[in-house]
Amino acid sequence: MAIDEPGGPTKRDFLYLVTAMAGAVGVGAASWPFIDQMRPDASTLAMASIEVDVSSLAEGMSLTVKWRGRPVFIRNRTQQEIEAAKATALDDLKDPFARNANLSDDQPATDVARSAGEAKENWIVMIGVCTHLGCVPLGQAGDFGGWFCPCHGSHYDTAGRVRKGPAPENLAIPRFEFVSETVVRIG
Structure with missing residues (x-):
């Protein structure tokens, strides 16, 4: 037509x-x-993941790094800290879930589920923000030898599990992996 x-x-x-x-x-x-x-701008994308050299962390030492604007605690735990965390009955925990982004959501809060795994159980990597009101807990403090939030009195054990105080959940564990024996990638 x-x-x-x-x-x-x-x-x-x-x-x-x-x-x-x-x-x-x-x-x-x-x-x-x-x-x-x-x-997101380039600086935000650059912070999507970071690599941290942990070769200088001797047993019992901690390091705090900044990732996505939040503190992340990396700790090379002692054998005593690991044993104390393993000895804790899961029924004694306020939050029974691991809160580990590397595992399924329903994973129980065992010491291994909160650490870098069985081969590197001495390493723990956690977002250092109290789950009550977002304060930054103090390391190697509190009633359970882990972390203590002085703002409102939350106590976390050596695996970052909330044991006492108003915090409702365990400290969150971000996605991370060891890319070598001494370098951990977060994010």
């Missing part, structure tokens, strides 16, 4: 179509800067 044939498309229909398409392209071009600015 040709344009302007009776019952067919007219020049006016063609102009409406071209105008609508030009308008859609114009709206898309005008809105792109607003959409594009919602993407």
Whole structure:
């Protein structure tokens, strides 16, 4: 059918179509800067994961690093700290779940589930933010030798599990892995 044939498309229909398409392209071009600015910037993407050399951490030492704007505690636990965490009955815990992003959500809060695994059970990596109101707990303190939040009195054991106080959950464990014997990647 040709344009302007009776019952067919007219020049006016063609102009409406071209105008609508030009308008859609114009709206898309005008809105792109607003959409594009919602993407994370390069500094945020760079902090998506970090690698930390833990070769200088002797047994019993801790290190705090910043990841995604939050403190992360990395600790090379002593054998006594591991044994104390293993000796804790799971029924004695306020929060029975591991809160380990590397494991399934229903994993129980055993010492191994909270650590870097059976081969590296001495290593624990946790987000250092109290689960009560977001304070930063003090290390190697409190009634259970782990972490203590002085703001409201939450006590965590040597595996970062809440044992006493108002905190409702264990300290969270981010995704992490050892990329070598002495380097851990967080994120």
